[in-house]
Amino acid sequence: MTTDYLITIGALIGLFSIPAMLAGYADERRPTKAMAAFILAAAVLATGWILDPARYSVAELPNVVVRVIAHILHS
Known part of the structure; x- marks a missing residue:
């Protein structure tokens, strides 16, 4: 289950960083x-x-x- 958490955390951080990168490029910084x-x-x-x-x-x-969300909700 630990690797499930790693995959989920990595995916969430990656998804949240994409709009931040696009905003940086749009603001020319x-x-x-x-x-x-x-x-x-x-x-x-x-x-x-x-x-x-x-x-x-x-x-x-x-x-x-x-699976990770279900595990968190049922804990």
């Missing part, structure tokens, strides 16, 4: 914090996938997020 968050998200996703590569695929990502 360097989106350094958003890029750092995106790199962190990629590292966390890679860590989760490396720890259990046979369990995860791109198609499995929504199921992983739902």
